[in-house]
Amino acid sequence: MGRGTRGACRATGVxxxxxxAKLQAGYLFPEIAKRRNAHQEANPDARVISLGIGDTxxxxxxxxxxxxxxxxxxxxxxxxxxxxxxxxxxxDLRAGLCEAFYKGVMEPDEIFVSDGSKCDxxxxxxxxxxxxxxxxxxxxxxxYVDSSVITGQTGEFDEASGQFxxxxxxxxxxxxxxxxxxxxxxxTDIIFFCNPNNPTGACATREQLQELVxxxxxxxxxxxxxxxxAIFIEDDVPLTIFDIxxxxxxxxxxxxxxxxxxxxxxxxxxxxxxxxxKFADGSPVIADFNRIxxxxxxxxxxxxxxGGLACVKPGGMEGMMSLVNYYKDNCKxxxxxxxxxxxxxxxxxxxxxxxxxxxxxxSWDVFAEILEKCDLVTTPGSGFGPGxxxxxxxxxxxxxxxxxxxxxxxxxxxxxx
Ligand code: PGU
Numbered sequence: 074m075g076r077g078t079r080g081a082c083r084a085t086g087v088x089x090x091x092x093x094a095k096l097q098a099g100y101l102f103p104e105i106a107k108r109r110n111a112h113q114e115a116n117p118d119a120r121v122i123s124l125g126i127g128d129t130x131x132x133x134x135x136x137x138x139x140x141x142x143x144x145x146x147x148x149x150x151x152x153x154x155x156x157x158x159x160x161x162x163x164x165d166l167r168a169g170l171c172e173a174f175y176k177g178v179m180e181p182d183e184i185f186v187s188d189g190s191k192c193d194x195x196x197x198x199x200x201x202x203x204x205x206x207x208x209x210x211x212x213x214x215x216x217y218v219d220s221s222v223i224t225g226q227t228g229e230f231d232e233a234s235g236q237f238x239x240x241x242x243x244x245x246x247x248x249x250x251x252x253x254x255x256x257x258x259x260x261t262d263i264i265f266f267c268n269p270n271n272p273t274g275a276c277a278t279r280e281q282l283q284e285l286v287x288x289x290x291x292x293x294x295x296x297x298x299x300x301x302x303a304i305f306i307e308d309d310v311p312l313t314i315f316d317i318x319x320x321x322x323x324x325x326x327x328x329x330x331x332x333x334x335x336x337x338x339x340x341x342x343x344x345x346x347x348x349x350x351k352f353a354d355g356s357p358v359i360a361d362f363n364r365i366x367x368x369x370x371x372x373x374x375x376x377x378x379x380g381g382l383a384c385v386k387p388g389g390m391e392g393m394m395s396l397v398n399y400y401k402d403n404c405k406x407x408x409x410x411x412x413x414x415x416x417x418x419x420x421x422x423x424x425x426x427x428x429x430x431x432x433x434x435x436s437w438d439v440f441a442e443i444l445e446k447c448d449l450v451t452t453p454g455s456g457f458g459p460g461x462x463x464x465x466x467x468x469x470x471x472x473x474x475x476x477x478x479x480x481x482x483x484x485x486x487x488x489x490x
Pocket of ligand 1: 102125126127188190191192214216267271299301328341342
């Protein structure tokens, strides 16, 4: 206590990381949680429903939890115990992922198992280092821009545009069918591309993905392709960018069991780095990613990996699809509610997010209004970049009865629009 009081007003001699100082506010989702909590405090009797953060709600299928329980129990035995594993993941899981999602396209040793895509995005940034130029879809998952700022790839925040200097924001709005105008996009070293997109739910066609790959090849760029929602794809579109000719020379793909199997809390994902992908000096990217993984990561939890292995086996694949179909049915309810009320509605078919236009109204105002009047948490579109202004994202991750009730509350308030 004495030490604390004495030191309370004293700064250390450590300079603050100037890149972190560039960030404008806290990370989007904790900011939203803060507002939700304030609303709950002011309205203690309200039953607040969250269709905000994309966090899974339904139980994990038993074939998968049984495998994790077995692995956890095994740790209590000499035969079942294991300590540190390979930093790149268990060989059987790497082979299983390859068989399930990249058969005939990639090799198991190009797949790095991890504790999730968000963590891999930051580790990729650490590998790429400061000074790389970056393009993002606008709107997009905020971790791309924020991790670019923290890594030192950007200038300052520009209040007027709502953008960071030195990032190329590739506008993706209804006017361009949510696909960037690549002919008028300047070259960058890195292109973050999330498909199906969070937050708009838009899914690029095979032709558009080829256009993206050709653009990256022409410019000598690397695409960080985020396939976190690929399992939701209904259209005839490849589930991996590596099905597109040329992608192995310009793409890295990250994916996750979070939305596939309800592993948001279990934590397991993977990143695919092709052996033939090279930096400008001819050195293989995979060697540097391996160096980062062995230095900054000690392998995913052995219990989680046992669950992952069950996921990619026949019973697990069916279990994952039943979860996905449950959330897809939620999507239908949410979509239909807004369509019936005459709103502009996008997404919700190839992705678990419905993107709703509110006639150009500021999205934070709409977010606050929905929270106030419906006790319902959504996510303001502008939280994903200035290109998201005028929209809110409604997540389909929720219990059916909560989604139904949320739709009824929305209908009551906005039905007479
Ligand atoms: N990539 C995309 C495109 C995502 O939307 C998310 C989660 C992740 C990666 C994270 O994957 P993990 O494997 O679980 O690390 N997006 C959610 C959750 C918010 C967040 O900040 O991660 C969302 O609501 O957008």
